[in-house]
Amino acid sequence: MSDIISVTVKVWRQDGPDSSGGFETHPQQISTDASFLEMLDLLNEQLNDRGEEPIVFESDCREGICGTCGVMINGRAHGPQKATATCQLHMREFADGDEIVIEPFRAAGFPVIRDLAVDRSPLDHIIESGGYISVGSGAAPDANLTPVPRDAAEQAFDAAACIGCGACVAACPNSAAQLFTSAKVGHMALLPQGQPERWSRTESMVEVMESYFGSCTNHGECHEACPKEISLDFIAYLNRDYVKAKVKNRALSGQR
Template sequence: MSGNMNLTLKVWRQKNKDSKGLLETYNVKNISPDMSFLEMFDVLNEELITKGEEPIAFDHDCREGICGMCSMYINGRPHGPKRGVTTCQLHMRSFKDGDTIVVEPWRATAFPVIKDLSVDRSAFDRIIASGGFVSVNTGNARDANNIPIPKDDADTAFDAAACIGCGACVAACKNASAMLFVSAKVSQLALLPQGQPERYMRVQSMVGQMDEEGFGNCTNTGACEAECPKGISLSNIARMNRDYIAAGLGSE
């Protein structure tokens, strides 16, 4: 192994959703600063397998910061100490030799633990299924350039659409609120002409589903925005609130 960092890891181990978990301590040696955080976990797992122990289960897939599957709460912060970065893009050069690193799963009623650091985020899928779309069947569309969209609107919609659905916002929020996630989708579609016909219905259904899933209430601490690996802005939450009020006051 190429590196020279030695670290102490305290990792949450939990057999399944029904069992109780606890923090276990592991020592990893010869870690290279060029490794990603997940590659450091690969090294640890390889060791555990060789020793005949069970490796640590954690979610990950693309390892380039876009699929939103990785999800570790590292030293008290989702996706670790760097801003605008997912765990898979966090590199060990962000840590120092001798550090102790505590790694926990996302914690929320709506995100039950499956095993160790893996959690079930299907609540997000159900929220999207409740209204996070434009009802357009394949083949319905007219020419893409039929409706010009002001560049600023398109850019703002894109910024909201950059959400990767990782759930760091929920993990960071002291109330485990999903407002940033929901508002990003609501905003994206509210900003585009294609989203207008269902705009008010959408925000009501999505907020309704969000409440049903057992997420907490937003208290505007701003932790979600600060920890979001894609920099989704709090102004989306305000936009959603605005639309929600308009929907409640306006609809029949």
């Protein structure tokens, strides 16, 4: 049942990548049926009415699938609810009188664009470096020509469920992107279709990843923050494949 609660919103404002930012404080009365972003919509409406520029925050599908949204809420990427992107968080997760601190995702690889919006384009660069199977349109054989064991397909899906929001990076004390990268590497390495490029893909994606992000020290914060609960096992899988790749990529092609 819906209730109205009073919360204090402390939100990060920053004009641009090179400006210094600071917190603004706004008291809010809000229904517990509202989503977290609808609370920010209402706050923006009030700011606009007062002649103050609305807070820049990104969101699109508001169904937890596009990966556009994402802020730090009380120090946690996507906030307090497990397996939930910011857009699916509802105010019923908060209590009357709560202070809610909202900051952009924090990572050197994700420079702030404005207020709560950050630049996550390094994630695209990682995909560009090998996160695909090279099959031109029209070149594919019949889909049932290659049976894929159901468990392999299911595990590949568990990895492919990644929405590319970057919460893993924001939650990591090292700003590492291992969970994101391992999800894509794992997705493709688990499928027969992904085998021909497996070793070159793994090596080049890791190298591009390391040019933008920190190193993984197995804290596991990424998994806790992940709205799709991508398993840490994929990081282990990535590490194993990376070591293998280093050998296999040096071997004669016939010996792979």
